[in-house]
Amino acid sequence: MTAKAVSGHRALAAAALLGALLPLAFAPFHLYPVAFILAAVLFLLWEGCSPRRAALISFVFGFAAFAAGCYWLYISIYGFGGAPIPVVVLLMLGGFVLQGLYLAVAGYLAGNLRVESRALRWCFLWPAAFTFVEWLRTWVFFGFPWLGLGYGQIDGPLRGWAPVIGIHGVSLVTLIIAGSLLTLIRGSRNDRLVAGLALAVVGTTSIALYDREWTVAAEDELRVGLAQGSIPQDRKWLPEQLRPTLQLYGKLTFTDADLDLVVWPEVAVPAVADRVQGYLDALDEQARERGLQLYLGILTRDADSGQYRNSLIGLGQSRAEYHKRHLVPFGEFFPVPDFARRWMRSAGLPSQDTLAGERAQPPLPVGSHSMAPSICYEDAFGTEQLDFLPEASLLMNVSNDAWFGDSIAPHQHLQIAQMRSLEAGRPMLRTTNTGITAFIGADGRIVARSEQFEIDVLRASVRPHTGSTPYMRTGNWVVIVLCLCLIGFGGYLTRR
Template sequence: MKKSLLAALLLGAATVAGFAPFGIFPLPFVTLALLFLLWRGAQTPRYAALIGFAWGLGFFLTGVSWVYVSLHDVGGMALPLAATAALLFCVWLALFPALAGYAFKRLAVGSAWRDTLLVASSWMLGEWLRGWLLTGFPWLSLGYSQVGPSPLAGFAPLFGSYGVGFVLALMAALLAFGWWRLRSLVLLLVLLAAGVALKHVSWTTATGEPVSVSLLQGNIPQSLKWDPARLNLSFDTYRRLAREHLAQLVVLPETAIPLLFDQIPHGYLRELAGDRELLLGAAVRTGNDGYANAALVLDRHGSHGSYAKSHLVPFGEYVPPGFAWFFDWVRIPMSDFGAGAKQQKPIEIANLKVAMNICYEDLFGEEIIRQLPEATLLVNLSNTAWFGHSLAQPQHLQIARMRAIETGRPMLRATNTGMTAAIEPDGSVSAVLPAFAEGVLTVTVQGYSGATPYVRIGNGGALLLAVLALVPALLHKNTKTKKQ
C-alpha cells in the first residue's frame, strides 16, 4: 500500500514537467496511464481515492508551488503560515483526483472497454468540478499541457481544454487497460491522426485591417510598486516606454499605475496616449464607495470604453465571508474589489473588437466566449509580479495559448513582469518578451471572425462526451444488479 501511494505521489510530481516551461507534452499520457493502473489494482474505492489523493498532492505541491511564493516572498506572510496555507490549498485540490479515483473504482465493471471509457469520464468530470466549485481553479488541467506541438491541440476548437483532457485520459486508459489489444492501438492511432487533421482546419478567418500594437512591460517589482515614495517610478517608466515605441494602440498591464483611475493626472494620460489609443489597466471607483479592477480605452479626449473584471480571485481580490483575518497576515493592496457584470460587450479599439480579460480570468474558457463571436481579438492584462520567479508565468502563458486555439482568435498579453506575448489563433507564440525585464513588444495584429464549435457550445461538448462515456458502465452495473 505504501509503495502504491509513494508511486502515485512521484507520478503526480513528474506530470508537472508536461506543462510549461518544460513542455514534455507526452509525459502526462504516460503518468496518467500508470495512475489508472494503480486505480485498477486498488482493492477498494477508498484505496483508489487515497492513490488519487497522493497523485494530486504530488502534482499540486510541485505545480502550484508559486502559491507559497505569492504569500511569503511577495505577500509578506510569515513562513509557517504561508507554508500551511499553501499546503492546505494543495490538499483541497488533491481531493478532486481522489474523487475521480473513488468514482472509477466504485463503478468499474472489469471490462476493458467499459472501464476505459469510465476512467476517462471520471478524470474529466473531476477536472471540470475543480474548475467550477467555489468559483473554480482549473489551473494545470491536463488539457493545457497539450497546446502545440501536441496533435491533441486539434480537439481544442471543438471541445475546449476539458475535451482535450478527456481525449488525453482516454488515450492513457487505452494504453493502461488494452495496450496488448490491436483495436486499442488502432484507436490510439486514430485519435492521434484526428488531432493532426483537426489542427489543419481553419475555423475562423482574418477580418479588417492589421493594427500595430505596443505592449508595455514595466518590470516594476511588487515590493516597490505600492510604495508611495516610488510612485514616480511607475509614472516615469511607462511614460518613457510609450514615447520610445510608436504604434496605433499602446497597452499597459493590469493596475500599471498604482492609483485609482481618477487619481491619475489627466495630463499624464493624454501624454501616454498622444495621437494613439491607449488601453490601460486600472482600479476604478464604483458606487457605494467600492472599486473594480478594470481596463479602460483612452485617447487624448478621454475614456471611450471600459471593461470591469467579473471573475475575481478569492483572497486576492475579494474577502470570502469569514476570512477577514487572512488579510491581517498578508499585505495585498486593493484586495476587496467589486465584480463587473458577467455579460459585457467587447471594447472597440483601433477598428478591433476586443474581448478583454484580466489576470486569471483567462483560465475560464467558457467565460471568455461570452464576448464571442462578436469580438475579433482577445487581450489579457496581468500583474504576475505576485508570483515571483516561479512556474506561474510560463504556465499562465500556456493557458492563454489554449484560449486562442479554442476561439480561433489572436491573444495579446500585457504583463508587469512577464510573460508579455502575442499569440496566434493556432496557439503559437509569435513574439514574447523575456520575464523580469523591462521592455516593449511591438507587433502587428489581425482581427479574426467566425466561430469555432467551442465558441458555440462551450464546455457542453466535453461534458456530453464524459456523460456518454459513463453510460456503458452504468448500464452494466444496472443489469448486473437486476440479475442479482
C-alpha cells in the same frame, strides 16, 4: 503491476511520485508525452482497487501534483503578501488538499465503474471520470483551472482538438490515448483490438485537425505595442515609486509614433483612478492627438459602494472600461467569517474585498474592431471569454505575474493563454508587468515574446480574426455531456 501488486504504502508512494512528475508535461518543460505515461500508470494503480482505495491513491496523486506544480503560491502569499508562516502553511496545505480531494472523487468514480472489459474501463470510462472532475474543479469552490491535462498538449499533436472541443476535450483525448496504450500492453486480444481502433480514430482525426483554420484574418492590420514596465513587486506600491512608474509608462507609450494600440499591464498605474485623474486626462489628450488607442490597468472606485475594482480603462481614440469579473480568492476577496477578517486586519494582512465587475460587459473597441478582455487569471476560465465572442476579433489579457517571481508560474500562465487563442481562433495581446509579455497567434502559437524582468515595448502587426470555432458555439457542454453519459453507462453495466 496494480495497486494490489504494489500494496500498502508503496502504491501511495508511487502515486505521489506520479503526481510530482506531472508538471513536466506543462510549460516550461513541455514534455507533453509525460501526461500519457503518468495517466496510464495511474489507471494501472486504480485497477482492482475498492472505490475508497482508488480515491486515496488519487488524493495522493493530486496533492503531489499541485504541491510540485503550484509551489509558487508561497512566493505571493509569504514573499509579497507578508503572511505569517502558520497562515502560509495553512493556506497552501488547504489548497493542495482541496485539489487532492477533487482527484479523489475521480478515483472514487473509477472504483465504482467495475465493468468486465478493460478496454471499456481504461479507454473510455475512467478518462470520462477524470475529465468530468477536471471540469468540476474549474468552478466548484471558486475554481482553480491550473494543471488541466490538455494544456500540456498546446505544442503536441492533439492541439487541433482545442478549437473543436476545448481544453477539457483535449484532456479527454489525452486520457483516452493513455488508457489505450495501457490496454495494448495489459489487455486481452479483444481489448487490444478496441484500443487499437481508438488510437487509429484519435490519430487520423488529430492529423485532420492539426492545422485546420476555423476563423478568417481581416485584411487590415493593427500596429500594437505591449508595454512591460518590469516594476519590482516589492517596490510597486511605494509612494515614492508612483511618479517614476507613471513617467516610465508614458515614455514607453509615446516613443513610437506608428502604433495604433498600446496596452499596459494589470494595475500598471499603482493608484486609484480618481487620485491620478490629471495624469489620465493628459494621457487621453496626447493619445487622441496621435490617433492612438491606449488601454491601461488601474484601480477604480465604485461610486455607490466605495469599493475598489480591478479595471482596464481605454483612453485616446475610444473611452471604455472593463472591470475584472472573476476575482482571486484570498487575494482580491476573502471568503472568511467576520471574526477572521477582524483578526486579519489586526495582523496587518489584506482583508478588504475588491468589487467584481458585472458578468455582462461589452467588448473593448480598437478602431473598427473589438477585443475580448481578461485580467490576471481570468484567462484560465475558457468559457468566460465566450461572452465576448464572436463579436470580438481579438483577445486581450493583462496580468501581473511578478507575484510569482522567477518561478514556473509565468510560463504556465502563458501556456494557458495560448490555449484560449487556439480555442477561439483569435490572436491574443498579452501584457504583464515583469513578463512574459507576448503576441499569440490565432493558432495558439507564440508570435513574439519578451524576456522576463526587462523593460520593453513588444511590437507587432496583428490581424484581427472573424468567424467561429465549434468550441465557441458549444463551450464545454459537448464534452461534459459525453462524460456523464459514459459514466452513467458504466454505472449501468456495473450494476446490471
